[in-house]
Amino acid sequence: MCTSIKSEESLQCKDILQLIKKLCCDILRYIIIQIHFYFDCIVDFVFGIYYDSKAKKVPAVKNDLLLESAISLAEKIRTKKVTSEEIVRTYIERCKEVNSLINAVVEDRYSDAIKEAKAVDAMIEKCKDLEKMKITLPFLGVPFTTKESNCAKGLIHSMGLLCRRNHRSEEDATTVRLLKEAGGILIAKTNIPELNLWIESRNNLYGQTNNPYNITRTVGGSSGGEGAIVAACGAPFSICSDIGGSTRMPAFFNGLFGHKPSEGLTPVAGIGLRENDYPDTMVAAGPLCKKAEDLAPFLKVLIGPNVHRLKLDKPVNVKNLKVFYQESSGDLRASKINSTMQATLIKVVQHFRELTGSATKIKIPGSEYSYKLWRYWMTRENVNFKLNITDRKYITSAKREIFNLLTGNSQLTLAAIIKLIDEDFLPQENDEWARKVTAKAKQFLEEKLGDNGVLFYPSAPFPASYHYSTYLRPFNFGYWCLFNVLRFPVCQVPLGLDKEGLPVGIQVVAAPYNDHLCFAVAKELEATFGGWVPPS
Template identity: 30%
Template sequence: MSDVAFLPANRLAGLIRRGKIGCLELLDHYIKRVERFNPALNAIIATDFDRARKDAKAADTETTKGSFRGPLHGVPMTVKDSFNVAGLPTTWGVPVQRGNRVEADALAVQRLRDAGAIIFGKTNIPMWLADCQSFNEIYGRTANPWNLERSPGGSSGGSAVSLAAGLTGLEMGSDIAGSIRNPAAHCGVFGHKPTMGICSPIGHTLNENVAPIDMLVIGPLARSAADLEIGLKAITGLDEIDARGLHVSLPPPRKKRLDEFRVAVLVDDESIPLEQEIYAQQEALADFLRSSGVRVDISARPNFDPSDSHRIYDIVLRATTSARQTDDEFDANLVARNALAPDDDTKWARMLRGMTLSHRDWTALNEARHRIRWKWHEFFQTYDVMLAPMTVTAAFSHDPTPPYERTVSVNGTAQPFMNQIALAGYANFSYLPATVAPIGFTDENLPVGVQIIGAQYDDRTCIGFARLLERHYRKFEPPPGYE
């Protein structure tokens, strides 16, 4: 049954509906795989097998009566640590939150249960979800199944690893700086960052906070693009207050056939150096699309300076996360910021400015952000999607150095590690949807993904294009050794 573990969630649900496999039988199969493979991977860090088995038995009873809760009926799945799951700890990797067991599910978790999913565990993250790796002092380090010495990315690193290694049927992550898309690319799976605001994040929090976080979204990771649409549909919807007067209704995909699409391809970003193998995979995809009759434009860009977008995003991102600072940390950062030279535009300087940003200055940057949003809107009048690299390198070696002190080798030259989030920022900064799909491998057999960016609320267009790539170009491939 090892091949069953790697099936997409929609096919697992189909097997259950047709009586080919039982819900409890499938859950136990995944549990055995977790017990076998997770010790080396450290992807799944909290489990509730007893409740999951109880839920699976109930789902089996419903199945025998011809009753199905929804499209995920009986499908075992895990979710990122940062989602509240009743009876399990929510830590965000913060040591003082060790053992922080919660009593109620996040809204998205409840919606997944309503769709029939059997939730049996939670997956690893970096502390505060604030790294492109997945290490924290509570649970330790998660390894990439393609090479245990490499990082799976982050912050939804445990999510992507669990899917790639066949430990779960579906996953749910979150994304403010590529945290769904980055690990999806590094582990060779699919991931979708939804349009800002269409999926309520209530219960994706510490300390019962209820205010939405600027640019933060929740979304699915999966082994197929079709599963992304199922997962997205399950969690789409507003909270109780907004739902009184508003309803989310996403438009259908703009096109149905690959050769109908108008595609802009950002083969590289001149302001962010790319590893040559990443560049080559983007070029190969562009060549394939041309040969398939797709209208491809590799020179098309939205009408703004990408360097400005990256700079403002870096500052606004750090402003968004600045409330985590203690008073002493804020005071120290303020002193350091005031000592900066006016022309210091390093990643470190941007971080300090963001962490101590005044509301007056934030308002000015927010105006600049919304002007960029309108430039994207104009761009997508001409093009259906933009394809862009997701990461500047394939999966890199584990590195305990703090992110702003860390470097990554790009074509033999040390570059700031935080460049890894720059390309993700295009979508986060402007509230756009973006889907990652696997498109190939490096010479070291490490996965490479492409980012499919669409107009605001064109989530189904992004996922639809990923489905076409999956059908005509590249599918999910499991890493060797996890049969």
């Protein structure tokens, strides 16, 4: 009996110790979060002193054609309500009007685009089967842009590197070709960070791209030029790519719809320095647009023969969806979700709770390691950063580039040098740990979502921050890259502007190959809360 009492006392002591340990961890976690919060406040205050007097936004739109969706423009062209030439000229003029402020367009093909538009108008005059044209050429005569890193025949493909400043593409990237074959007219290419690997769009060749809502703020990366020019109404839609948020991040910062498709659907040949397609990759091409109705028809074009793998035409009753949400990643290194972003998530969850009858709060196991997991899986990509950054002439190193920087001979930005330091000096993630955590997170989310569930996930801790301030909070990037790691489809949905006039939004996630659920929710949120708002 004495032994039994001692055993019970021992268990009670262990329980008390566990409770004390948990309490101490919670207190420490709270302290770290608060310190990080005040650090962010100081960063914004200091950067604001320098930048706030320089704030500007792009001028107001004068032609309503610039506000329309791509499929609406295509319909007007087909039915001869307006010519392709008029639309192309209108967008070109808008590009010229805003680019001095936002520095998004780095090379144009305006003259050739106008010639192609005239040819489209001539074709339509002779066409006798407009319904067939609608199916085979869904974007006939509609202008588009693409990021500088996507190959476009005859145009610069520098990847933002000084050592590639004169390199021109001999062929189109497959996705660019597919959109051209669908009738789209390429009018320009836009700015990126070096090799697409930074969370701002800045390089030593083209300079820095500015946010059309406030030119002192970031546009994100790597499709930042695309986000800026589409939001500023210089293009109705564009082709982006996403290996760690490169479509969704600019979509969020610039108030647009941006979609990263399920894995293995979009061809990657011609994206970046990839010469061939390969299925095992986190990268995916995807649509960036102002209107939700463009998402599905645009994705159909980009995935080409893989369209049968999705259910893009399947009707979705959003009232029957299972709804889940997560309030934060849980990563202590990331900034605290601010009150505006909290309110944005809450209003979306509340709306769908009223629609569906329920909304369940969850926590993806391992989401607090989002950046670490992405960093591990990047080492499994068919990419050699230290070779590519020299245009494949030699393998460089952090020591070499730091020396070049200190002696005034560096051709790289600080972002690229930080990437080299990360690869050369910081320890790599454990292979077994990374694979185990990834598998657990993926299984958890697949089981939760099934074929009829969506997850609402924060886009970022706060809207577009000041230029260069991202150097002081790089781990916020984890909010986007997690879903590249998991290979789930995810759509960035705009939800208006905050009190400073900056875009806010939410990420909508579905299980693999249920992209149509993301689009249905995007349309519902657009109809309810307004979606994209013009910068002016």
